[in-house]
Amino acid sequence: MNAARHSAETVLEASGVTMVFGGLTALNDVSLSLPEGRIVGLIGPNGAGKTTFFNCLTGLYTPTRGAVRLRGKELPHDPAKVTTAGIARTFQNIRLFPNMSVLENVLVGRHIRMRQGPLASLFHGPGFRRDERRAREKSLELLEFVGLRGVEDEVARNLPYGDQRRLEIARALATEPDVLLLDEPTAGMNPQETEDARQLIFRIRETGISVVVIEHDTKFIFSLCDTVSVLVQGEVLVEGSPDVVREDPRVIEAYLGKPREEVEAEVAEAAAHHGADHQGPAAGRRDDA
Numbered sequence: 001m002n003a004a005r006h007s008a009e010t011v012l013e014a015s016g017v018t019m020v021f022g023g024l025t026a027l028n029d030v031s032l033s034l035p036e037g038r039i040v041g042l043i044g045p046n047g048a049g050k051t052t053f054f055n056c057l058t059g060l061y062t063p064t065r066g067a068v069r070l071r072g073k074e075l076p077h078d079p080a081k082v083t084t085a086g087i088a089r090t091f092q093n094i095r096l097f098p099n100m101s102v103l104e105n106v107l108v109g110r111h112i113r114m115r116q117g118p119l120a121s122l123f124h125g126p127g128f129r130r131d132e133r134r135a136r137e138k139s140l141e142l143l144e145f146v147g148l149r150g151v152e153d154e155v156a157r158n159l160p161y162g163d164q165r166r167l168e169i170a171r172a173l174a175t176e177p178d179v180l181l182l183d184e185p186t187a188g189m190n191p192q193e194t195e196d197a198r199q200l201i202f203r204i205r206e207t208g209i210s211v212v213v214i215e216h217d218t219k220f221i222f223s224l225c226d227t228v229s230v231l232v233q234g235e236v237l238v239e240g241s242p243d244v245v246r247e248d249p250r251v252i253e254a255y256l257g258k259p260r261e262e263v264e265a266e267v268a269e270a271a272a273h274h275g276a277d278h279q280g281p282a283a284g285r286r287d288d289a
């Protein structure tokens with residue numbers, strides 16, 4: 001993994017990313033800047049364009065307009081080359097090799113950093129064996145790091161759901177990224193697993209890796225991220241520190257589909273009714289008694 005570096009430098013920069021599918025503009029002029037060693041959150045309602053944005057960052061989609069740069073260098077529209085350049089990701093729907101062992105899943109990620117070419121592996125020369133041994137050691141270290149040491153020989157599909165998510169992170173880390181993109185890393189997790197995931201992401205940042213996280217769980221995002229961008233209908237609505245974003249009335253409106261004042265009035269009204277309801281049945285029961 002990378003040593004921690006100066007935190008002010010921008011490591012990943014997306015500028016003016018627009019993605020049009022047929023008649024649908026999924027992203028419109030979206031820009032995002034990820035400073036080195038920071039965690040940036042990307043939130044927004046369903047269909048806002050979050051995963052499409054990740055797909056543009058990782059070369060899976062070629063944006064209709066705009067560019068993505070890693071340390072100032074424009075990234076190719078080729079997922080394998082983007083991974084080699086230093087961006088790793090996990091997916092909303094876990095994409096492990098279910099019938100391979102836990103260790104083998106991590107080794108797959110490690111493969112892109114192995115120096116020996118296919119001929120060496122054919123002849124299993126000393127260079128190949130040395131590389132294999134290092135890859136195995138490194139993968140076991142990563143399993144230790146994510147808290148999965150001891151289950152390396154299990155078949156991946158037999159792991160509990162939360163552990164499968166951690167394994168996906170270990171595989172992504174095996175590619176030695178500068179930037180890690182996590183698409184809903186806590187989906188389906190219980191509160192303890194969610195807290196463990198939060199701590200794991202903090203530890204990943206401590207190693208110098210910069211992180212972008214998509215999540216629906218805003219409580220998780222606000223307690224994790226250095227800055228948060230809110231995407232609504234393919235556009236960045238608000239960006240800033242968690243405190244600023246959390247309090248922005250436009251964010252509340254975007255999430256609940258109504259102005260903040262209306263939401264507050266409804267909450268007050270519901271509370272008043274709740275009080276009245278409490279009195280009603282209780283009085284009724286007294287009458288019945």
Ligand SMILES: Nc1ncnc2c1ncn2[C@@H]1O[C@H](COP(=O)(O)OP(=O)(O)OP(=O)(O)O)[C@@H](O)[C@H]1O
Nearest residue numbers: 021024026044045046047048049050051052053092
């Ligand atoms: N390959 C595609 N072809 C056509 N439309 C697409 C494609 N991928 C995404 N879209 C559309 O783009 C819009 C944004 O979808 P996207 O999955 O990026 O949203 P999201 O914010 O990740 O949503 P969710 O939170 O539900 O995962 C949606 O209207 C979706 O239907």
